[in-house]
Amino acid sequence: MVIGLSLSTVATAEEYRQxxxxxxxxxxxxxxxxxxxxxxxxxxxxxxxxxFEHAPENAEQEKTLQHAVATLEDSNTLFA
Structure with a gap:
């Protein structure tokens, strides 16, 4: 079975107006x-x-974002 995962806000990390x-x-x-x-x-x-709900503003936020994206993209582990 193939599992695809769509990351919307997190993957793009773009700022937007609510x-x-x-x-x-x-x-x-x-x-x-x-x-x-x-x-x-x-x-x-x-x-x-x-x-946070904005583009990463420092190295720590960038690392946090990259970790979240990697975790969500690993669907075999996330939904095992």
């Missing part, structure tokens, strides 16, 4: 199956994943 209120701690999982392929999409506020 136009409406948002809630921390609210995570959405979307799951789709096509034959033996499975796609999992996780949407979560950056603060809930790495502790």
């Amino acid at each position: 136009h409406s209120a948002h809630v921390h701690g609210h995570v959405e999982f979307n799951i789709a199956q096509d034959g033996s392929d499975l796609l999992l999409e996780i949407t979560a506020p950056g603060a809930d994943v790495v502790g």
Whole structure:
């Protein structure tokens, strides 16, 4: 079975303007199956994943972001 993982806000780490209120701690999982392929999409506020919602501002934040991305991309371990 092939598992794909889509990283939205975390992977791009781009700054954006929030136009409406948002809630921390609210995570959405979307799951789709096509034959033996499975796609999992996780949407979560950056603060809930790495502790900040802006582009990394220093080496520590960059390291935190890279660790989170690596963890989320390792679907075999994450969902084992």
